[in-house]
Amino acid sequence: MSDAPRIIVTVQHPAHVHFFRNAITDLEALGYDVCVFAREKDIACTLLDTYGIEYETLAGTASSPIGLAKTQAIYEYRILSRVRALKPDVLLAIGEPAVAHASSLVGGQSIIFTDTEHAAVSNGITFPFADLLCTPDAFWDDLGERHRVYSGFHELAYLHPDRFTPDPMILEDLGESDNEQLVVLRLVSWNAAHDFGRSGIDGIETLINELERGGATVLVTAEGQLPPSFADREVDVPPHRMHDLLAAADLFLGESATMAIESGLLGTPALYVSDLQAGVLGELETKYRLLRWLSRRAGPTEIADHACGLLSVDDSTWSERRRTVLEETIDTTQFIVDTVEEVARG
Structure with a gap:
């Protein structure tokens, strides 16, 4: 041995x-x-x-x-x-x-x-x-x-x-344009041990329509099967390339705390919609301002308004905030x- x-x-x-x-x-x-x-x-x-x-x-x-x-x-x-x-x-x-x-x-x-x-x-x-x-x-x-x-x-x-460099070819490989404002919308299954009895965002179809009327392209990733009304927005991205997509996006919007944090650390602003909070989420929101939290009780129009506000911020702002995170962490x-x-x- x-x-x-x-x-x-x-x-x-x-x-x-x-x-x-x-x-x-x-x-x-x-x-x-x-x-x-x-x-x-x-x-x-x-x-x-x-x-x-x-x-x-x-x-x-x-x-x-x-x-x-x-x-x-x-x-x-x-x-x-x-x-x-x-x-x-x-x-x-x-x-x-x-x-x-x-x-x-x-x-x-x-x-x-x-x-x-x-x-x-x-x-x-x-x-x-x-x-x-x-x-x-x-x-x-x-x-x-x-x-x-x-x-x-x-x-x-x-x-x-030191561990990850985004692949700049991800949007081309997915058949998407890098000239559009890209929103990655993540819906979770809510079956983890600490999630039982909870639910997610209401009015998803209205939310997508509001975002698209504002000029965004919405790509949906979901743990479960999507309703037919917006299943055509689902993106088929290999699991190991999800972080490439988050890095290329202009906004992450969703119920996944992990993906919200991942997006912020990649310099992509995150709009996290959930009733679940945590210290790391709070720090990314209040100290580094790379994440914004909304209760899931927020309606689709309110969520879309916050999303459009984040999309209007200059890219250099998010890059600078990410740089600050990396300077202060390990x-x-x-x-x-x-x-x-x-x-x-x-």
Whole structure:
């Protein structure tokens, strides 16, 4: 058996693939033995395949609270069995209780990353068992002596300019013109554990019509099937090229907090419409002014008015604000790697 320190990385969401993928590469280059376990969620496994990351799928997805509980129980059991067999030095996850529980039973050190204060149930059954809790410094809660903060955002693990350069050919490849004001509209499925019982933007068709009357081209990406009335606006973009599209867009509008943050960090203003808030969202809005938040109770006309206002701002303003963010934050992947090295090698 190899003497290399063994790391387990778990993935439960497409954003987790992006968060860890550069760290996996860097850790393997440093000689670590990295094992990746995944749970099927949207396109998470597709992204792992795209990036050539070897993994084992341990559980499927769920569309109800009862289904999620069953899936979580299966996942916990299988994670525990793999951890007992592999005896890892370090276990990495984003807000994942199974990893924290398993590490407490086998002696490995769990490092749990999170930026989501409102995931109360998951946080409540995860945080007490974690060895180290890592959050952006904008995180609202003080998690005690095991809490470590860093200056940045989860999304800078893969969108930091040292890690990502947008492909300028994305619009041409999608058959879109770069001479139009492009709005990417994102609709989510609302079936994550912390989303059950919530709903999204009302009056989508009216909103699209308002934006188009204002001269914008609207491209829709959705986790579910779109109604026929605006299904023709759906864009078929490969999952691994979504960040190229966000960088090329003039505005992101939608219910996805992750994509809103991604857009802002790429220098594309984000109009985030949701009743869910978080410290990182607030910081991107109030400190860096790359994001604007609206309650989902806002009507389509109000949302369209805010969107048109953001579209009227000069591109150089967004570029300058992005530059400020990058000057004041870090490469999150380097933080992940440095933290693992510290924990694994003592």
